[in-house]
Amino acid sequence: MSEPLLATRALTKRFGGLTANSAVSLDLRKGQVHALLGPNGAGKSTLINLLSGDLPVSSGRILYRDRDITRLGPHQRSRLGIGRSYQKTNIFGPFTAYENCRLAAQSRQPRPWRIFSDAQAVPAVRRAAEAALEAAGLAAVADQPAASLSHGAQRQLEIAMVLATAPEVLLLDEPLAGMGADEAHRMVELLQKLGPDHAMLLVEHDMDAVFAVADVITVMVNGQVLESGPPAQIRASPAVRQAYLGDDDGPPGAEGGAAARPAGSGGRSA
Amino acid sequence: MNRKRLTLALSLLLLAAVPLAGSAYYTELVTKVMILAIFAMSLDLLVGYTGLVSLGHAASYGIGAYTLALAAPRYDPASLWVTLAEAVLAAGLASLAVGFFVVRVKGVYFLMVTLAFAQMFHFLFHDTDLGRGSDGISISFRPDASVRGFTPFDLGNSVHAYYFVLVVLLLTYAFLRLLLRSPLGHALRGIKSNEHRMQSLGFPVLRYKLASFTIAGALGGLAGYLSAAQFGFVNPELFGWHQSGNVLLMLILGGLGSLTGGVAGAFVFVAMQELFQALTIHWQLPFGLAIILLVVFLPGGLASLPARLRPPRPEGPFHV
Numbered sequence: 001m002s003e004p005l006l007a008t009r010a011l012t013k014r015f016g017g018l019t020a021n022s023a024v025s026l027d028l029r030k031g032q033v034h035a036l037l038g039p040n041g042a043g044k045s046t047l048i049n050l051l052s053g054d055l056p057v058s059s060g061r062i063l064y065r066d067r068d069i070t071r072l073g074p075h076q077r078s079r080l081g082i083g084r085s086y087q088k089t090n091i092f093g094p095f096t097a098y099e100n101c102r103l104a105a106q107s108r109q110p111r112p113w114r115i116f117s118d119a120q121a122v123p124a125v126r127r128a129a130e131a132a133l134e135a136a137g138l139a140a141v142a143d144q145p146a147a148s149l150s151h152g153a154q155r156q157l158e159i160a161m162v163l164a165t166a167p168e169v170l171l172l173d174e175p176l177a178g179m180g181a182d183e184a185h186r187m188v189e190l191l192q193k194l195g196p197d198h199a200m201l202l203v204e205h206d207m208d209a210v211f212a213v214a215d216v217i218t219v220m221v222n223g224q225v226l227e228s229g230p231p232a233q234i235r236a237s238p239a240v241r242q243a244y245l246g247d248d249d250g251p252p253g254a255e256g257g258a259a260a261r262p263a264g265s266g267g268r269s270a
Numbered sequence: 271m272n273r274k275r276l277t278l279a280l281s282l283l284l285l286a287a288v289p290l291a292g293s294a295y296y297t298e299l300v301t302k303v304m305i306l307a308i309f310a311m312s313l314d315l316l317v318g319y320t321g322l323v324s325l326g327h328a329a330s331y332g333i334g335a336y337t338l339a340l341a342a343p344r345y346d347p348a349s350l351w352v353t354l355a356e357a358v359l360a361a362g363l364a365s366l367a368v369g370f371f372v373v374r375v376k377g378v379y380f381l382m383v384t385l386a387f388a389q390m391f392h393f394l395f396h397d398t399d400l401g402r403g404s405d406g407i408s409i410s411f412r413p414d415a416s417v418r419g420f421t422p423f424d425l426g427n428s429v430h431a432y433y434f435v436l437v438v439l440l441l442t443y444a445f446l447r448l449l450l451r452s453p454l455g456h457a458l459r460g461i462k463s464n465e466h467r468m469q470s471l472g473f474p475v476l477r478y479k480l481a482s483f484t485i486a487g488a489l490g491g492l493a494g495y496l497s498a499a500q501f502g503f504v505n506p507e508l509f510g511w512h513q514s515g516n517v518l519l520m521l522i523l524g525g526l527g528s529l530t531g532g533v534a535g536a537f538v539f540v541a542m543q544e545l546f547q548a549l550t551i552h553w554q555l556p557f558g559l560a561i562i563l564l565v566v567f568l569p570g571g572l573a574s575l576p577a578r579l580r581p582p583r584p585e586g587p588f589h590v
Binding site (some may be wrong): 027052054073074075078079084086090091092094095099102104106107108109113114115116117118120121161203247257 | 448449451452453454455456458459460463464466467468469470471472474475481582
């Protein structure tokens, strides 16, 4: 098995008296889609925020290619190749979809201080932005202001901006949230396509999507890792069924997955 | 776009024609307005394009002005080109030093610390020997534009001074346009729109803000220098928060984030001042009222006027 690109060791985050993440250790490897499941409040988004540097850790370590990056700021981690998307759409509303991605790609430009050059005229940046829009299925709306896009398209843009920075590690916080069926389908295809070349951490409530793309699933409850393993193991795990689904009416996704609902709804027993 | 260019060209022609009217008073008044316009544009980079609302921009203005006063020999004219470069450099360096601290805070805190730093400069020049106290310093000779014996123009001549300031205004505008077109300019707009996301996309946001603060300060110093050269006099009030507040008002009147808005704002500001001063000794009352009305009924500033007057197009870019 390949060496982990991004790893956490006993990562802990406390907000006052609340422990949002407790001794979380996991490995993200290239070519592996690592899905994170758990009810609301399990600490999934907190973990992503710790990995991206949006939140400082309370204790524990984060390693990137065996280098300790626990104290690095968000922009430094981004430059190393760790890209993240947000659960709550976090885009540049007044700019066009293209400019959103172009700006993202610009962050990788080697010489940003040449103040007499034209930002729009850098071929590599332009290509990266166009490719990201294309991959996310937004080529047709490239020239529209981001704020005027539909909710689903804004979610796609959220991912496209991350792709435009050409990251090795993708931290995706509910990329399918609020998407229509068509958009969700296309996004799942995109995630499958990205899987082989990236190390991906995917927080997602859509069970169909998770079981369609995940190579490894980690289930979190109350800030702790309950169980981690291949989808088949998670599907069959009594502990997961007990704690996460709150019943023993069959594993998630076992009945074609269609019945699986967003987590935290307390199970789906009739 | 074409209409915008036409308006710009006409305004420029009009500006170029002012001294031809032959009124020394108006030539000097418009010179003063153009200096304020440069000052307003420099602040626009910070407020309108980077989203950093400073209440201490007068500090750079004062440093630019005092650089000339302190660098000028007592019984000889100073070299224009040398002292101009020194003023821009001094204001830029001071802004770099102040910026190192202030770009770390946001919103109303940024407002307060920039104000505090400007007040510190005010007291530094007001209460120490450095600035020779509250009386300020007279500059006996106007800066000399000669280069190796050749004198292209004479700043003592108000028409020459007018065109010199006009050229500096145009160069400042061109410089800022280029800057805003560059990757740095796009990044600054991104920071104004969504600083958090810029950071997460890998931009060292603090460094970009510091660059903006430094460049805005250097250009503010340029404006302060020109003012000292025109009036031949500096005093600590140049650092005052009135000065910072006025330039912010000009920007708001003209419209943030358009450069030309700052220029228009400077003109309207001084024009209103002149008008109300001619009408009444209590001119600040109608002046304040007029500003309130303008801001309430024209929230986007004068720069938003053309878009408001144009009938809405049936198919905007927002429709598919």
